[in-house]
Amino acid sequence: MAGRKLSIALEEGFLGDRVLIRVGGHLLAELEDLSTRVQIGLARTVEVELPDGERALSIELPDKGVSATVALDDNPPAYIGVSVADGDALTVRSGEAPPGYA
Amino acid sequence: MTNRKDGILITATTPETDAAQPPVDAPVPATDEMLYAEIGARQGAEAALSDQATPTIGIEPAPFLTVRSGRYLFNSTTGFPPRAVPVRDRLPFEVTLPESLAGEQVYDEDVNAIIFYQREEIHLDVDGRYPQMQISGTRSGALTVAAHWIASVARTGANTFEGPIWYKDGAANTVPHTKVSATVSGGPVAASRKLTITFSGGGAAAFSRTYDFVSTYHRAVEFEFDRVADAVAVTSIATHAHPNRPATLPSETLSLETVYRRAGFDVTKSGGDTVIPINVAGQDALWTDQEMHDAMQTHWSRFANKPQWTMWTLFARMHIQGNSLGGIMFDDIGPNHRQGTAIFSGAFIATPPAGDPAPAAWVARMRFWTAAHEMGHAFNLAHSWQKAASPNLPGNPWIPLANEPLARSFMNYPYNVPGGQAAFFADFAYRFSDAELLFMRHAPTRFVQMGNSAWFTNHGFQEAARDSNPDYELRLSVTAPEGRFRYLAPPVVEAALINRSAGPRVVSGTRLASRASLALIINPEKGEPRQWLPHLRHCAENVEKVLQPGEALFDSIMIGTGRNGWDLAEPGRYCIQAVLDVDGQPVYSNQVMVTVAPPVSREEERLAADLFTPEVGQVLAVNGSRGMDQANNVLAAALELTDNPISKLAAVAIATPLSYTYKLIGEDEAAPLGAEALALTAEVAPQRSIDGYAPDPAAVRELLAGATDGRADELVNAMGHARFLRDAPVLAGVLVDEVPEGLASFDAVAERPEQSASMLPVSDALEAALQHKAGSLGE
Numbered sequence: 001m002a003g004r005k006l007s008i009a010l011e012e013g014f015l016g017d018r019v020l021i022r023v024g025g026h027l028l029a030e031l032e033d034l035s036t037r038v039q040i041g042l043a044r045t046v047e048v049e050l051p052d053g054e055r056a057l058s059i060e061l062p063d064k065g066v067s068a069t070v071a072l073d074d075n076p077p078a079y080i081g082v083s084v085a086d087g088d089a090l091t092v093r094s095g096e097a098p099p100g101y102a
Numbered sequence: 103m104t105n106r107k108d109g110i111l112i113t114a115t116t117p118e119t120d121a122a123q124p125p126v127d128a129p130v131p132a133t134d135e136m137l138y139a140e141i142g143a144r145q146g147a148e149a150a151l152s153d154q155a156t157p158t159i160g161i162e163p164a165p166f167l168t169v170r171s172g173r174y175l176f177n178s179t180t181g182f183p184p185r186a187v188p189v190r191d192r193l194p195f196e197v198t199l200p201e202s203l204a205g206e207q208v209y210d211e212d213v214n215a216i217i218f219y220q221r222e223e224i225h226l227d228v229d230g231r232y233p234q235m236q237i238s239g240t241r242s243g244a245l246t247v248a249a250h251w252i253a254s255v256a257r258t259g260a261n262t263f264e265g266p267i268w269y270k271d272g273a274a275n276t277v278p279h280t281k282v283s284a285t286v287s288g289g290p291v292a293a294s295r296k297l298t299i300t301f302s303g304g305g306a307a308a309f310s311r312t313y314d315f316v317s318t319y320h321r322a323v324e325f326e327f328d329r330v331a332d333a334v335a336v337t338s339i340a341t342h343a344h345p346n347r348p349a350t351l352p353s354e355t356l357s358l359e360t361v362y363r364r365a366g367f368d369v370t371k372s373g374g375d376t377v378i379p380i381n382v383a384g385q386d387a388l389w390t391d392q393e394m395h396d397a398m399q400t401h402w403s404r405f406a407n408k409p410q411w412t413m414w415t416l417f418a419r420m421h422i423q424g425n426s427l428g429g430i431m432f433d434d435i436g437p438n439h440r441q442g443t444a445i446f447s448g449a450f451i452a453t454p455p456a457g458d459p460a461p462a463a464w465v466a467r468m469r470f471w472t473a474a475h476e477m478g479h480a481f482n483l484a485h486s487w488q489k490a491a492s493p494n495l496p497g498n499p500w501i502p503l504a505n506e507p508l509a510r511s512f513m514n515y516p517y518n519v520p521g522g523q524a525a526f527f528a529d530f531a532y533r534f535s536d537a538e539l540l541f542m543r544h545a546p547t548r549f550v551q552m553g554n555s556a557w558f559t560n561h562g563f564q565e566a567a568r569d570s571n572p573d574y575e576l577r578l579s580v581t582a583p584e585g586r587f588r589y590l591a592p593p594v595v596e597a598a599l600i601n602r603s604a605g606p607r608v609v610s611g612t613r614l615a616s617r618a619s620l621a622l623i624i625n626p627e628k629g630e631p632r633q634w635l636p637h638l639r640h641c642a643e644n645v646e647k648v649l650q651p652g653e654a655l656f657d658s659i660m661i662g663t664g665r666n667g668w669d670l671a672e673p674g675r676y677c678i679q680a681v682l683d684v685d686g687q688p689v690y691s692n693q694v695m696v697t698v699a700p701p702v703s704r705e706e707e708r709l710a711a712d713l714f715t716p717e718v719g720q721v722l723a724v725n726g727s728r729g730m731d732q733a734n735n736v737l738a739a740a741l742e743l744t745d746n747p748i749s750k751l752a753a754v755a756i757a758t759p760l761s762y763t764y765k766l767i768g769e770d771e772a773a774p775l776g777a778e779a780l781a782l783t784a785e786v787a788p789q790r791s792i793d794g795y796a797p798d799p800a801a802v803r804e805l806l807a808g809a810t811d812g813r814a815d816e817l818v819n820a821m822g823h824a825r826f827l828r829d830a831p832v833l834a835g836v837l838v839d840e841v842p843e844g845l846a847s848f849d850a851v852a853e854r855p856e857q858s859a860s861m862l863p864v865s866d867a868l869e870a871a872l873q874h875k876a877g878s879l880g881e
Contacts, residue, residue, distance in 0.1 A: 012488075015496060038488060039431045039479050039493060039514075039557065045423075099517055100450040102428040102472050 004050045006076060008059070012036055013084030014043040017061050021046060021073075024054035025079050040101040052074065064088045162769065169230040170261070170286040173320055173321075174297040174313035178220040189310055197404075199310065200264065201285035209309040212259075215241075218276045219248040224313050225320045226284070226297055227543055228263055231364045234536060235852060237263065237284055237299070239542040241276055241649030250546040261286045266303075266666075268633040270621065271546050272682050278306035291738065306557050312602060320543045321550075325359065326372040328401050331380045332387065334447040336469035337419035343463035356532055361474050365534055366543045372412065374403030387400050388422040389444065391432040395546065398433070398442040411555035412481045414441060415473060419448040428845070429472040431479030431557070437554035443476035445469060455523070469526070474512045474532075474678040480552050483538050486514035488629070490677055490695065499542035502544050502625035502677030502693050503537060511535040523829060540790035573603035574690040576682050577654075581819040585694060589701040590713055590740070591747040592662020592722065593670050594822040595622075595678060601649035609684065611645040613824075614657035619683035624661060624669050626676050627851055635665035637723040645699035647878065658822020661696075671714045673700040712736045713748070714738060724753040724831060728764045728795060741808070747820035751807035754829065760805075761797040761832055768793050784810065814864045823872055824879050 008021060008029075021029040028048045036043040037084045050057075050072065059082050062068040068090035070080060077094040085091050176716045189208045191197065198209055219241035224534035228495040238252040249272030255265035255267045263553065264283045280303035288295030329335040338357035341347065378401055380387060394416060399405050402414040421427045421444070428451040433442040445451075451468040454461035489503035490494065508519055516526035531848050534542070548554040566650045580587075587593045595615045601607045612619060615636055622634040646830040647655060661678065662670045672674055676698070676808040679693040712718070713736055727732075740752035768791055809817050818826045864872070 013495075037430075037434075037497070038484065038497075040427065041432070042486060045426070076545075098426045099515070100426055100428045101423075102430070102451075102475055102515070 004076060005047050005078070006050055006057070007079045007098055008046045008048060008057075009079065010034060010036075010043040010046070010059075011081050011083045013086075017018075017062050017084070020058075020060040020062060020070070021048065022058045022060070023048070023051060024056060024097060025038075025050060026054075037075045038067050042101045045098065061088070067092055068092050070094070110517045113723045130779050143342050169318060170295065170297075171230045172292075172318040173228050173235060173397055174226060174295075174318040175316045176222045176224075176225040176311055177311045180807045198285065199301075200262075200300055202264075202283070203300065203308055205687045206302065208300060208302075209307055210311075211312065213307050214278050214306040214309075215276045217853065218273065219243050222311070222313070223316075224299070225366075225543055226286070226295060227320065227366070228257065230318070230541055231366075232533065232536070234543065235263075235265075236540060236544050237375075239299075240547065241272075247272065247547070249273050253282045255282065255284065258283075263287065264340070266624040266633060268623065268637075274619070278304045279308070280304040284601050286462050288315070296322075302705050303372075317368055319363070320366040321547075322368040322370070322411055323552075324372050324404065325362075325415065326374050326402055326404060326412070327358075327415050328374075328378055328397075329417040330419060331421040331593075333417045333531055333842055334452075334465050335445075336473065339470045339546050341532065346459075346524055346525070348529055348531060351531060356470075356879065358470070358473055358477065360464065361532060362477070365539055368866065372403050372782045376401060378416075378440070386422075388420050389418050389446075391430070391435065394418070394442065394444050395435045402454055403440070405441070407553075408439075409548070409551050411551055411757075412441075413443070413477065415477060415702050416442065416444040417473075418444055418446055421446050423448070424449075428468070429476040431476050431735050433480070434557040437559040439555075440480045440482060441552045443473075443480050445473045445476060446775070468516075471512065471516065472757060477556070478513050478538070479535065481542055481550055481838045482557065483513050483534070483541065486511055486535065487518070489537065490693070497694075500541060500549050502679040504625060504675055504677050504695075506535055508535065511538060513538060532590060541693065543785070549612050571689045573601065573607060574684050574689045575600040575602045576680060576689045578678060578680060578694045580694055580696060582696075583821075584697070586697045586699055586777055587670075588746050588748070589673060589699050589706050590710060590743070591675075591820060592660050592668070592719075593696050593698065594820070594825075595659045595661050595696075596823055597657050597659055597685070597691075598654040599649075599682065601651055601688070603872075604651055606651070607649050608646050608647055611655070613648040614655065614682065615659040617682065620680060621682075622659065622661065622678065622680040624676055625671070626670075626674055626680055631646060631664060632669060634659070634669060635663050637663070637665055637720050640681045646717055649878070653878060655826045657879065658824040660723060660822065660824075660825075663723060667716060668714045668719055670696065670698050673698050693781055703743075706746065707745065709736070709739060709748075713740065722755050726760075727759040728759045740803075744808070747816055750809040750817040750820050753805040754817070757802045757805040757809075761802050762797050764795045764797075766795065767790050767791070815868050818864060818868060818872070823875050825873060827876050 008072065009021060010031070013036045016058075017034045019029075019031040019034050020027060021031075029046050030048070031044065034043045055072050055073055057070040057080070058067055059070075061084070066084075066088050068082065070092055078096050078100045079094060081093045081095075083091045114443075116479070165298055187210050189210050199704070221243075225236075225238045225241045227234045227238075235257075236252055237255050239252065240250045241248045250266050250268065251271075252269035253265050253267045255263040258264045262283070262285050265281070267277070267280050267282060270277050281301070283300045283302070283791060285298045286295065292315055297315070298310060299313070300310040308449050325517040327335060327337055337359075338355055340353075341356050342353040359371070361368050378397060388838045391527055397416065398414050402411045404410065404414070423432065427446060428447070428449045429443065430444040431440065431443045433439050447469055451472050454464040458464050463486035483840060484499070486509040488505065489499055492501070506514070508514075510526065510530045512532075513534065514526070516530075519526050521859050550812035553612065575598075577600060578595045580593065581596065585586045599609065599614060601609075624632055624634055650654060650724045674697070676696045677693055678696055680810055682689045682691075715733070715736075717733040718731055718736050721727050721730055721737065726734075734756060737752035740746075740748045741756075743749045821829065
C-alpha cells in the first residue's frame with residue numbers, strides 16, 4: 001500500500017471549519033476556515049499519500065468535536081467523500097473515482 | 103398601460119359566458135414554439151430587460167385561447183388623496199363579486215394602502231405548463247417595491263380562482279388582506295384579457311381591482327452563450343436521441359431557451375454570442391473562477407454591475423479543478439452575484455458509462471443537463487438536496503423548504519439518486535420541481551433576478567431577514583425528540599420572542615399564537631406551503647409587558663390543527679418558520695423541521711378519520727367543550743390509545759370543561775312563553791335558558807391520573823409548556839384537596855394560594871423550563 005494516493009473530497013456542510021486529516025496518528029493535512037461552495041457541493045479536495053501499513057484514516061473537526069474513521073484495507077478506495085450532516089455528524093462515502101460536481 | 107378608475111368596462115362573468123369559453127385546463131398545444139418565437143421577436147431586448155414591459159400581443163394558436171396564466175398589470179392614475187367608491191354603488195354595477203363577500207362592502211380601490219404604491223404586477227399561475235395554482239403580486243411605487251404577496255388558489259369556476267394569501271414580503275400595511283378571489287375574462291386574443299382580483303380579509307376594507315394582460319410569461323430573461331474555441335457548446339438536444347428516457351417523453355429538439363420558457367420565462371437572446379480565443383485562459387488553457395469572471399466582464403455584451411434579468415453562459419473545456427467539475431455558477435464574486443455560469447465540455451460529463459447504447463447522445467444530454475443546471479443556480483436555485491435550512495449552510499431558503507433528494511429536476515445530480523444516472527434519466531422530463539417553479543415564478547424579484555440577492559443568501563428569508571427587527575429574536579423549537587411526533591398527536595411548536603437589545607423593551611402581552619401579526623408557514627416536503635391560522639383570535643384590551651435584555655415572551659402553538667384544518671395530518675416531513683411584526687418591523691424566526699410518524703397500529707388508523715375533523719381540532723384548541731358530543735366521543739375513544747400522546751390531550755380536553763361550572767344554552771319546549779314572546783308571535787316557540795353544569799371533580803381526577811400516570815413530561819410536552827402553565831390551575835382548582843401527583847401549578851399563575859408549586863413529577867430539565875417560562879406568558 002506504500003505510496004498509494006487517496007483523494008479526500010470534503011464535500012457538503014462545511015462552514016468555516018478547521019479540519020484535520022490523520023493516518024495512524026500522523027497529521028497529513030490541516031485545513032483552516034473550510035467552507036463548502038454550495039453551488040458545486042464541494043469545499044476542497046485533498047490528495048494524500050498513504051503511509052505503508054497504516055489501517056485507519058481519520059477526519060476530524062476539532063472545533064465541533066466530531067470525527068470519522070475510515071478503515072483502510074490492502075486495496076483502499078481511490079476516493080473518499082466526507083460531508084457534515086445536520087447535527088454535525090460526519091458521513092463518509094467512497095469509490096474508485098470522485099463523483100462529478102456541477 | 104393605464105387603468106382608469108371610472109368607466110372601465112369589465113365583462114361580468116356569468117355561467118353562460120363561462121360555458122361558452124373553451125376548457126381552461128387543456129394542454130398547451132405543440133405550436134406554442136411558434137407563438138413564443140414571435141413573442142420574443144416582437145418584444146425586443148430592451149423590453150426583456152425591463153419590468154415595464156409593453157404588452158405582448160399573442161397570436162393564439164388554434165383552437166383559440168386555452169391559457170390564462172401570465173403577467174397582468176395595474177397602474178394607478180388615481181389622484182391623491184384617493185377616493186374609493188363602493189363597487190355596488192357604481193352604475194352600472196360591473197363587477198361580479200365572490201359570494202363569500204355577499205354582506206361586505208367592497209371598494210373599487212385599495213382604500214387601505216393605495217397611498218403606498220401606484221403599480222401592481224400580477225403573476226397568474228393556474229394553467230399552462232406545470233401550473234402551480236398560485237397568484238402573486240408585487241406592489242411598487244415610482245422607485246421602489248413596497249410589498250410582495252403570494253396566494254395559493256383553487257379553481258372555483260371555469261374562470262374563477264380563490265384562496266388565502268400565505269406569503270407577504272415588505273411593508274405589512276401595504277398588503278393587509280388575507281384572501282384573493284380572481285376572475286379572468288376576455289376573448290381568444292390575449293391582449294383583450296383582463297384579470298379582476300378582489301382582496302378581502304385581514305380586517306381591512308375589501309376592494310376589487312382589474313389588471314390588463316401583459317404576457318403569457320411571468321418574467322422576461324435574456325441569455326447569451328459564449329464558447330471558448332476549444333470547447334463544445336450544447337444548447338439544444340434531440341430528446342429521443344438516447345434510448346433511456348421516459349416512455350411519455352415527447353420527441354422534440356429541446357433548447358435551453360425552451361426549458362426556461364416552460365418554467366415561465368419569456369426568454370430572448372442578446373444576439374451577442376461569440377467565440378472566445380483560447381489564449382484568454384493562459385498557458386495551461388484551464389480556467390479559474392477569477393479568469394471566468396474577467397472574461398464575463400470582457401465578452402458579455404450585457405455586463406453591468408447591477409441587477410438585470412440577463413445572464414451569461416460560457417462553454418469552456420476544463421476548469422483548473424480538473425475532470426471532476428462539469429460546470430459551475432462561478433459568479434459569487436464581486437458586488438453582483440449570479441450573472442455568469444460555465445460548463446466544462448471536456449470534464450467527466452464527456453465520458454459516457456461503459457457499454458452505453460448511445461454514447462454520443464449520452465454526452466450531449468449530460469452537457470445540456472449541466473448547462474440548464476448551472477443556469478438554474480443563476481436563478482438562485484439550490485441543489486435539490488440543499489433546499490432546507492441548516493446550520494451548516496451559509497444562507498436560508500426563501501420559505502421553509504424540504505430537501506428533495508430524489509427529485510427528477512435539473513437541480514439534482516443524476517448520479518445521486520438510487521439507481522444512478524440511468525434511473526434518473528429514465529424518469530426525467532427535463533423540468534424543474536414544483537418548489538423550484540414556485541420560486542422562479544413567484545418569489546420576490548430580488549431573490550431570483552441575476553445580480554440582485556447574493557448567491558444562496560436569498561434562495562430566501564435571509565434577504566428579508568436583513569430587514570428583520572434587530573432588537574428581537576423569534577425562536578421556534580419543538581420538545582419532541584428529533585422533532586418527531588406520533589401520528590394523531592397534533593405537533594406543538596414552542597415560540598419565544600426574545601429581547602436581544604441592550605435595554606428593556608415594551609411589547610404587547612397578547613399571546614403570540616393569537617396575533618394577527620404572526621405568519622407561521624408550514625411547508626410539507628410533498629405538497630404546497632400553507633399558512634397556519636389559529637382557531638381563535640382574542641380581542642381584548644392590550645396588556646403590555648416589559649422584557650429586559652435576554653428576557654422572552656413565551657407561547658405554545660398547536661400547529662397541528664388550525665382554521666385551515668389539520669395541516670400536519672399526513673405522515674412526512676415539514677419545515678416550519680414564522681415571522682412576527684413587532685414595532686412595525688418583521689422579526690423572522692429560525693426554521694424547525696417536524697416529522698409526523700406514520701401510524702403504528704390499526705387503532706391509530708381507525709381513529710384518524712374521526713379525529714382529523716374541524717370539530718375535534720377546534721375542541722382540542724379551545725380546551726374542550728361539553729356541548730360538542732360528537733367530538734367528545736372521538737376524544738373518549740382516543741383515551742384508549744394510552745401509548746399515544748393524543749390520549750393525554752384528549753384527557754385534558756375532556757377534563758377541562760368538567761372542572762368548572764359550564765354554561766350551556768338549552769331549549770325547554772314545555773316551558774311557558776313570557777308575555778313579550780306571546781306578543782311577538784302567534785306560534786308557540788320553545789323557551790331557551792342557560793343552564794349551569796356543575797364541575798365533576800371525580801371525573802377530572804380520574805382523567806388526569808390516567809394522563810399523567812406518575813410522570814407528567816409527556817402530558818406537558820403534548821400540550822405545550824405555555825399552554826400547560828395556563829391551563830393547569832384551572833384543572834387543579836377543582837381538586838382542592840387532592841391534586842394528583844401528576845399535576846400542579848406554578849406560583850406565577852396560581853389562582854389560589856394553596857395551589858403553589860408542589861411535587862410535580864416531571865424531569866428536572868422540564869421543571870426548570872417551566873419555571874423559566876412561567877413568569878412570562880402571553881395573555
